[in-house]
Amino acid sequence: MTAANLVLVGASGWQHAAWRGAFYPDDLPEDWLLSYYATRFQAVWLPAALWQGASGATWDAWLHDAHEGFHFVLEPAAGPIPASERVRLAAPEWEQRHVWWLDDAPDLRQLAQRIARHAETGEPLYVFSRRGDLRLLEQALSLVQVMGY
Numbered sequence: 001m002t003a004a005n006l007v008l009v010g011a012s013g014w015q016h017a018a019w020r021g022a023f024y025p026d027d028l029p030e031d032w033l034l035s036y037y038a039t040r041f042q043a044v045w046l047p048a049a050l051w052q053g054a055s056g057a058t059w060d061a062w063l064h065d066a067h068e069g070f071h072f073v074l075e076p077a078a079g080p081i082p083a084s085e086r087v088r089l090a091a092p093e094w095e096q097r098h099v100w101w102l103d104d105a106p107d108l109r110q111l112a113q114r115i116a117r118h119a120e121t122g123e124p125l126y127v128f129s130r131r132g133d134l135r136l137l138e139q140a141l142s143l144v145q146v147m148g149y
Helices: 030-040 056-065 092-098 108-121 134-146
Strands: 007-012 043-046 071-074 087-089 099-101 125-129
Touching: 007 134, 030 056, 043 125, 071 125, 092 099, 108 125, 108 134, 125 134
Parallel strands: 007 043, 007 125, 043 071, 071 087, 099 125
Antiparallel strands: none
């Protein structure tokens, strides 16, 4: 894991109605949302209800629409998972070690300490907002930038 992809920030899904006009341009076509999202964020948490029903063609499109360093983290559930190093099923023990939920713990000092611990081990840390709170996500992105990751 390089410093550039040690901390990956994102939301649960990329389709948040409140983001229209606040994050996404009002006139952005629906099928461009993921590409646009991936210009600012490095990862997305996909709820099982979203990814379980995705066809192979849908996964191909998602992987194509997001840059090579972008990661898809899947809520645990049964279903076919694409064979890609960019897709990870978040087993509970893995989630506990590698996921920080901003909505549950918005304290940036604590997050900075967690990032520092991950930097020592080189293991990735995924920082997500369940609600898609743009203010918290921007704060996390700024913190990551200030820390040099």
